[in-house]
Amino acid sequence: MNVFIVYAHPEPRSLNGALKDLAVETLTGLGHTVEVSDLYAMGWKAQADGADFLDRADPGRLSYARESGHAFAAGTQTPDVTAEQEKLLWSDAVILQFPLWWFSMPAILKGWVDRVYAYGFAYGVGQHEGERWGDRYGEGKLAGRRALLSVTMGGRAPHYSTRGVNGRLDDVLFPIQHGILFYPGMAVLPPHTVFQANHLPDDRWQEIAESWRARLRGLFDEAPIPYRRQNAGHYDTRQVLKPGLGTGEGGTRIHLLQPGEPSERPIGAQHQRADRHQ
Amino acid sequence: MNVFIVYAHPEPRSLNGALKDLAVETLTGLGHTVEVSDLYAMGWKAQADGADFLDRADPGRLSYARESGHAFAAGTQTPDVTAEQEKLLWSDAVILQFPLWWFSMPAILKGWVDRVYAYGFAYGVGQHEGERWGDRYGEGKLAGRRALLSVTMGGRAPHYSTRGVNGRLDDVLFPIQHGILFYPGMAVLPPHTVFQANHLPDDRWQEIAESWRARLRGLFDEAPIPYRRQNAGHYDTRQVLKPGLGTGEGGTRIHLLQPGEPSERPIGAQHQRADRHQ
Numbered sequence: 001m002n003v004f005i006v007y008a009h010p011e012p013r014s015l016n017g018a019l020k021d022l023a024v025e026t027l028t029g030l031g032h033t034v035e036v037s038d039l040y041a042m043g044w045k046a047q048a049d050g051a052d053f054l055d056r057a058d059p060g061r062l063s064y065a066r067e068s069g070h071a072f073a074a075g076t077q078t079p080d081v082t083a084e085q086e087k088l089l090w091s092d093a094v095i096l097q098f099p100l101w102w103f104s105m106p107a108i109l110k111g112w113v114d115r116v117y118a119y120g121f122a123y124g125v126g127q128h129e130g131e132r133w134g135d136r137y138g139e140g141k142l143a144g145r146r147a148l149l150s151v152t153m154g155g156r157a158p159h160y161s162t163r164g165v166n167g168r169l170d171d172v173l174f175p176i177q178h179g180i181l182f183y184p185g186m187a188v189l190p191p192h193t194v195f196q197a198n199h200l201p202d203d204r205w206q207e208i209a210e211s212w213r214a215r216l217r218g219l220f221d222e223a224p225i226p227y228r229r230q231n232a233g234h235y236d237t238r239q240v241l242k243p244g245l246g247t248g249e250g251g252t253r254i255h256l257l258q259p260g261e262p263s264e265r266p267i268g269a270q271h272q273r274a275d276r277h278q
Numbered sequence: 279m280n281v282f283i284v285y286a287h288p289e290p291r292s293l294n295g296a297l298k299d300l301a302v303e304t305l306t307g308l309g310h311t312v313e314v315s316d317l318y319a320m321g322w323k324a325q326a327d328g329a330d331f332l333d334r335a336d337p338g339r340l341s342y343a344r345e346s347g348h349a350f351a352a353g354t355q356t357p358d359v360t361a362e363q364e365k366l367l368w369s370d371a372v373i374l375q376f377p378l379w380w381f382s383m384p385a386i387l388k389g390w391v392d393r394v395y396a397y398g399f400a401y402g403v404g405q406h407e408g409e410r411w412g413d414r415y416g417e418g419k420l421a422g423r424r425a426l427l428s429v430t431m432g433g434r435a436p437h438y439s440t441r442g443v444n445g446r447l448d449d450v451l452f453p454i455q456h457g458i459l460f461y462p463g464m465a466v467l468p469p470h471t472v473f474q475a476n477h478l479p480d481d482r483w484q485e486i487a488e489s490w491r492a493r494l495r496g497l498f499d500e501a502p503i504p505y506r507r508q509n510a511g512h513y514d515t516r517q518v519l520k521p522g523l524g525t526g527e528g529g530t531r532i533h534l535l536q537p538g539e540p541s542e543r544p545i546g547a548q549h550q551r552a553d554r555h556q
Contacts, residue, residue, distance in 0.1 A: 010325075010326065010327040010328060010340055010342065011328075011339060011340035011341070011342075013339045014339075014340070014341075040325070040327060044325075046324035046325050046385045046386065046389060047288075047318070047322075047324050047384075047385055047386040047389075048288065048379070048384060048385065048386075049288040049318060050288060050289075061289060061291050061292075062288055062289040062292070063289070063292075063476065064288065064289075064377075065432065065476055066476075099342075101326070101391075101392050102388075102391050102392065102395060102453075102457060102458050103453035103454075103457035103458065104382055104383075104388060104453055104454075104457075105382075105388070106325070106326060106388075106392060107324045107325055107326065107385045107386070107388040107389030107391075107392050108324065108325040108326075108385070108389075110380075110382060110383070110384075110385040110388045111324060111325075111385030111386075111389075113379075113380050113385075114379050114380065114384060114385050117380060133437075137443060154343065156516075156517075158516040158517060158518050159411075159516075159517050159518075161518060163518050163519040163524070163532060164516075164517060164518050164519075165415060165508050165513050165517040165518070165519070165533070166457065166517075167452055167453070167456065167457070167530050167533065168529070171449060171452060171529050171530050172452070172453055172457070174445055174449060174450070175380075175381035175382055175445070175450055175453060176381075176382075178445065179380060179381035179382075179444065179445070179450070180380050180381065183380075198341065198343055198344075230443050235443050238434075238436040238437075238442075239434075239436060239437050239442060239443040239444075240436050240437075240439060240441050240442050240443070241441040241442075241443070246441070249528060250527060250528025250529050250531065251446070251449050251528050251529020251530055251531065252445055252449050252529055253528065253529065254441060255443070255445065
């Protein structure tokens with residue numbers, strides 16, 4: 001299988017660098033083909049701006065979404081963006097390797113999302129009218145792929161626990177896991193985490209490495225987070241969860257399928273695996 | 279009072295640009311002093327890397343947190359970072375004006391946070407041992423200030439409602455409002471929002487402008503979001519919310535004070551207003 005690692009850390013000798021190297025070694029050893037985008041080494045342009053479009057639909061006033069759609073359709077995106085989109089389409093699984101900075105991605109990785117996730121590629125896909133509001137949340141051009149966050153954190157695990165002061169980890173990561181990975185159709189695995197990453201005694205590395213290898217071995221077998229699909233019958237025409245679903249849960253957890261609930265509708269097969277060859 | 283606006287949009291003629299201009303005009307008219315950091319116009323460096331430190335503690339291996347602490351203490355931060363920190367310390371209120379891209383800030387603004395929020399300035403402040411884990415979440419160097427997000431979104435309001443498919447807005451913004459604004463001590467007002475911002479008929483502007491002016495008039499009067507303070511008795515020594523608090527709520531809402539709960543302890547006055555002059 002093809003695995004695409006997007007890696008965002010400025011120091012090759014960092015824990016993040018070591019986890020990225022270990023992933024390449026482990027996945028290659030398992031017979032997979034691995035591609036890495038090392039954003040710092042590539043000098044990735046983080047800020048999204050008018051220079052991202054080689055031929056502007058409206059040179060007078062920049063609407064990023066409009067120009068993104070125009071450039072994606074017309075083939076006038078910058079080559080760095082096109083190359084990343086091709087790696088995403090080539091992949092069977094995507095791993096994002098980064099340190100959690102201020103409860104989100106480093107800016108350089110956010111800029112990868114802002115620029116690579118073009119209109120017509122990651123959003124603005126499919127019909128937006130009547131009962132449908134796009135092929136998103138479980139459908140979209142990246143359907144059929146798996147996605148996994150591998151995140152290091154300076155904080156301690158209890159700070160991110162269900163009642164921890166930072167917010168529980170699945171809430172903190174919801175904008176990324178649900179809003180960036182599941183949105184264009186990927187199946188999202190539970191995150192892989194290393195806490196207290198700034199104070200790592202050498203003897204913790206073996207344990208960290210073994211735990212990461214175990215996750216990598218399960219990359220194509222683990223059950224994804226059971227996020228509800230937008231267009232599978234659980235949301236109404238305003239894209240609001242229907243009554244009777246998600247009862248007994250609050251916050252982001254209402255968007256997870258729960259035992260005993262009515263099944264989701266199957267989504268047309270053309271929105272699944274076939275999409276990746278478009 | 280002093281108001282600091284951090285503005286992140288690449289197009290001056292955008293809705294975000296208009297909201298920023300209106301804020302300057304309205305706040306100035308109310309007698310406040312306003313400072314704007316227009317990140318795109320400034321060519322703000324988004325990516326956090328080794329070039330941020332003029333004199334490295336360890337030139338061989340970059341730990342961003344360690345070098346940040348060293349540079350902040352030694353006065354060897356880059357001038358662009360120092361200037362933004364001074365604006366924060368000068369301010370009585372901070373407004374972040376940006377479009378919500380992929381359920382978070384544009385990369386250029388995230389890079390402002392990553393770089394300006396130095397170790398010793400926004401984190402790593404105060405005692406980290408025993409019962410205390412730093413002056414954070416309601417305490418810190420930015421205590422005594424108010425903070426307000428002004429956010430535009432392409433999506434529709436129901437998509438961000440309590441049961442909306444995108445996640446409810448206070449969950450989506452929790453990593454920013456709680457994790458970036460409340461963390462270093464600021465009191466956070468409810469966000470100001472414009473939905474469906476990519477499809478604005480001209481006649482919506484008057485309504486949008488009036489609603490924004492009303493929020494700006496209340497900037498120093500509105501009640502902040504009642505986030506619990508970390509060091510005020512509601513969290514235990516692992517920084518986990520104590521039993522019996524936040525009952526009947528789930529997810530991020532357990533971190534809001536609720537009617538009928540035991541009061542928080544007062545926090546020493548030295549952690550409040552006085553801190554801003556350090």
